[in-house]
Amino acid sequence: MANRKLVILSRISDKDGALAPLGTRKEVEGSLVKHNTSAERVGSDVLYGPGIELQLPPNQDPITQMLLTLTDEDIAWPVIIKLARDLQWKVHDPGSGRELSLKYLF
Numbered sequence: 001m002a003n004r005k006l007v008i009l010s011r012i013s014d015k016d017g018a019l020a021p022l023g024t025r026k027e028v029e030g031s032l033v034k035h036n037t038s039a040e041r042v043g044s045d046v047l048y049g050p051g052i053e054l055q056l057p058p059n060q061d062p063i064t065q066m067l068l069t070l071t072d073e074d075i076a077w078p079v080i081i082k083l084a085r086d087l088q089w090k091v092h093d094p095g096s097g098r099e100l101s102l103k104y105l106f
Contacts, residue, residue, distance in 0.1 A: 003069045003070055003071055004069070004070045004073070004095075005067060005068065005069050005070075005094065005095075006067075006068045006069075006070070006080075006091050006092060006093055006094075006100070007065055007066070007067060007068070007091075007092040007093075007094055008022070008054070008065060008066040008067070008068050008089050008090070008091060008092075009022070009064075009065050009089065009090040009092060010022050010064075010088060010089065010090065011088045011089060011090045012088050019064070019090075021062035021063060021064050022062070022063045022064065022065070022066065022087075022089070023062060023063060024061055024062045024063070025056065025060075025061045025062070025063055027062075028056070028063045028066075029047070031086075031087055032047055032049070032054070032083075032087075035049065035079075035082065035083055035086070035087075036049055036050060037049030037050075037052070037054065037079075037083075045057070045058050049079060049083075050072075050075050050076070050079045051070060051071055051072035051073065051074070051075030051076030051077075051079055052068055052069065052070060052071060052076050052079055052080065053068070053069040053071055054066050054067070054068050054069075055067040055068075055069070068080070068091075
């Protein structure tokens, strides 16, 4: 089975009602390193965490969305739930077109 891919977006709206960015590249990387998720080398667009891989858009700052790949579903789901709650993320499943229902956790 291929690794499942999800799109990460902000849950916060800006003053115009559009989704706010997730943060600057530095802010996003700083937040994720506190959650045991980081790049293997400085300047990489791929960050690795427990059961997940996050692809940052190249040459984009601020970051408006990221692609999350589940590399180990048994480990990944608790990590994704914690990240989504702590970092104010929406988790969108492009396969179904639906936002994953994590709202009960917030």
